[in-house]
Amino acid sequence: MTAELRFKRVLLKVSGEALMGDQGFGIDVAVADRIAGDIAAVRRLGVDISVVIGGGNIFRGVAVASKGGDRVTGDHMGMLATVINALALRTSLMKLGVDTVVLSAIAMPEICESFSQRVALAHAEAGRVVIFAGGTGNPFFTTDSAAALRAAEMGADALFKGTQVDGIYSEDPKINPNAERYDQLTHDDVLRQGLAIMDVAAIALARENRIPIVVFSIHHQGEFARILTGGGRATIVSD
Ligand SMILES: Nc1ncnc2c1ncn2[C@@H]1O[C@H](COP(=O)(O)OP(=O)(O)OP(=O)(O)O)[C@@H](O)[C@H]1O
Ligand SMILES: O=c1ccn([C@@H]2O[C@H](COP(=O)(O)O)[C@@H](O)[C@H]2O)c(=O)[nH]1
Numbered sequence: 313m314t315a316e317l318r319f320k321r322v323l324l325k326v327s328g329e330a331l332m333g334d335q336g337f338g339i340d341v342a343v344a345d346r347i348a349g350d351i352a353a354v355r356r357l358g359v360d361i362s363v364v365i366g367g368g369n370i371f372r373g374v375a376v377a378s379k380g381g382d383r384v385t386g387d388h389m390g391m392l393a394t395v396i397n398a399l400a401l402r403t404s405l406m407k408l409g410v411d412t413v414v415l416s417a418i419a420m421p422e423i424c425e426s427f428s429q430r431v432a433l434a435h436a437e438a439g440r441v442v443i444f445a446g447g448t449g450n451p452f453f454t455t456d457s458a459a460a461l462r463a464a465e466m467g468a469d470a471l472f473k474g475t476q477v478d479g480i481y482s483e484d485p486k487i488n489p490n491a492e493r494y495d496q497l498t499h500d501d502v503l504r505q506g507l508a509i510m511d512v513a514a515i516a517l518a519r520e521n522r523i524p525i526v527v528f529s530i531h532h533q534g535e536f537a538r539i540l541t542g543g544g545r546a547t548i549v550s551d
Contacts, residue, residue: 315541319470319524321360322540323463324351325456327475328366328397330530338369339400347474348404350536351441355410359540362432362442362466364459365401367393373451387451391418394455398445399424405441412441417449417458429465436466456514464521471523472539473510474530479547480509497549499525515549524550 326347333340355361370393376386398414405412413435414424425431427444435442447458456473463471480502481491499519503512509527518525528535528546538544 315357317357317359318540318542319359319468321466321468322354322362322470322472323459323466323468324361324363324472324474324536325459326363326365326397326401327368327473327530328370328394328455329368329476330474331365331397331400332369339397341400341404344400344404345407346533347530348401348408348410350530350534351405352408352410353534353537354540355441357537357540360436362436362444362462362468363398363401364444364447364455364462365394365397366455367391367397367447369393370396384451387453391446391449391451394447395420395423395445398443402443410441411439412443414443414445417444417446432462432466442466453513454511456510457517460514460517460521460523463523464517468523470526471518472526472528472536474528474536475509476529476531477509477527478529478532478545480507480527480549482507484508494547497547498551499549502549518549519551522551524548 331339333343367390371389373386373390377383402412402414415427416424417427419426432442444462447455479493481493483491485491502515526546535544539546
């Protein structure tokens with residue numbers, strides 16, 4: 313008997329930082345391959361998946377701004393970092409025989425296709441995994457906002473944030489190991505309590521479009537599939 317699926321069409325936000333593994337910078341191919349394996353397993357369950365990938369393993373715009381540099385240039389560098397990660401993840405998925413396309417919010421036609429909602433939906437309809445690169449294409453945003461935006465554009469019924477921690481806590485658990493972990497929250501709870509797991513714009517956009525957010529650890533192999541089939545460990549944010 314096939315397990316009942318919690319969601320049929322999901323947008324997965326993959327932490328850029330997770331891709332570096334223990335290296336401290338850049339891409340650990342073994343980690344990219346493992347995450348690709350988790351995506352392939354979820355696809356085999358019959359779930360439509362598209363992906364937004366972060367860039368924190370390579371570059372964040374605030375790193376430039378905090379040293380007195382130009383924030384917009386820094387953000388452009390950060391968005392380019394997400395394209396590098398998207399190409400790496402596509403390579404890992406293609407090795408597993410998963411038909412995958414990268415669509416960038418910033419045109420670079422020699423490297424990948426450009427994003428439009430129409431093209432993205434057509435690729436998804438054809439059964440491809442779509443990886444959205446380049447964030448929203450605009451500075452002063454993050455890939456969490458891009459994930460909420462693309463989830464709405466793709467008609468996703470949930471936004472999965474695969475990150476470094478296994479859910480949302482009362483405070484950053486990396487700073488306070490005694491912080492309380494939540495299984496269930498509303499979008500309003502996250503905003504009112506200022507829980508910094510995602511930026512405010514991303515949470516507000518998901519709330520406006522009634523998209524549940526599922527926060528889980530991308531480091532736990534098979535967790536993505538377990539959550540979709542009713543198990544696993546995650547915090548679910550819904551109204
Ligand atoms: N209330 C909270 N609950 C859980 N984690 C929190 C909370 N507040 C802050 N965090 C931190 O937020 C981090 C996730 O946010 P962030 O989006 O910056 O990283 P990421 O998922 O690795 O993405 P990327 O590397 O792509 O930027 C967690 O690793 C955690 O340390
Ligand atoms: O829409 C966007 C998305 C991202 N950026 C810049 O890229 C880096 C990396 O993204 P993360 O979400 O931090 O992983 C981000 O710090 C921004 O500098 C952007 O400008 N616009």
